[in-house]
């Protein structure tokens with residue numbers, strides 16, 4: 001078989017590990033050929049490809065980003081998008097596609113499968129918000145980066161008796177905030193899953209100062225105050241209808257400074273959370289998912305997404321992964337609340 005591989009949506013550490021595993025097992029064990037499509041769905045849409053053999057995937061395991069490039073192109077928003085993809089796959093002699101992506105990329109994969117394209121999906125996102133899989137690779141790396149930042153911020157916050165508000169990514173799910181905040185010993189963690197009362201947060205902050213410690217407040221970019229609105233970077237929507245989040249950290253720091261009389265500053269971790277080398281956990285998970293994905297393609301098991309359930313790598317229908325967003329259960333948030341303000 002000649003198999004196309006693409007990576008779509010926001011990049012994340014571990015994408016190259018998947019590509020490497022797919023190609024290494026596909027060539028060595030099964031004798032398949034590969035073609036790399038560039039920049040997500042833009043690649044098959046515009047026929048943009050590059051060679052992808054064992055030579056091209058050597059040495060990429062520890063590299064962040066994706067050697068194939070990525071984009072948020074939505075072929076269903078482009079005239080004759082699906083027909084163009086089918087034509088380009090045929091022109092390049094491609095029998096099947098492995099799409100590595102999150103909610104949006106896999107949503108496109110699901111629809112293309114229903115329209116007759118041979119596709120297998122691999123879940124990725126630092127946000128860890130895809131259904132049907134316990135973890136997505138990239139998440140562990142993002143959490144470790146945020147945890148290290150929080151560790152460093154503790155010492156400088158103590159020296160200056162300041163509140164430090166750390167804004168982390170995660171879109172409409174609070175997984176990164178919850179895990180980084182717990183691992184980093186944050187004083188308060190605020191998630192999109194539960195609107196927060198700014199007076200209560202100010203109370204936690206004051207209590208922490210009374211103990212002679214400076215508070216670190218971790219806020220997810222999608223968190224919202226009670227009776228307030230999500231803070232948006234701007235009103236623009238991407239090709240999948242998503243707004244760009246960001247700014248809640250600055251808003252919150254201003255509120256906390258005004259309410260507590262103590263200086264409050266904001267650190268926005270932004271794309272640092274998506275860059276650089278993957279952790280061992282993410283390298284192993286990405287590799288195992290890649291190995292299962294090429295097995296699924298080899299067996300012609302189309303319309304499936306490979307997933308981690310418990311410690312096993314399994315296959316689930318693609319549609320299951322994108323049916324609903326996997327958000328933080330409130331019981332998980334309650335575990336973190338034990339540490340707030342003390």
Ligand code: F6P
Nearest residue numbers: 010125126127169170171245274
């Ligand atoms: O989905 C991954 C993610 O990093 C989100 O956490 C964040 O909201 C978004 O992508 C940012 O996207 P971009 O890099 O396109 O601004």
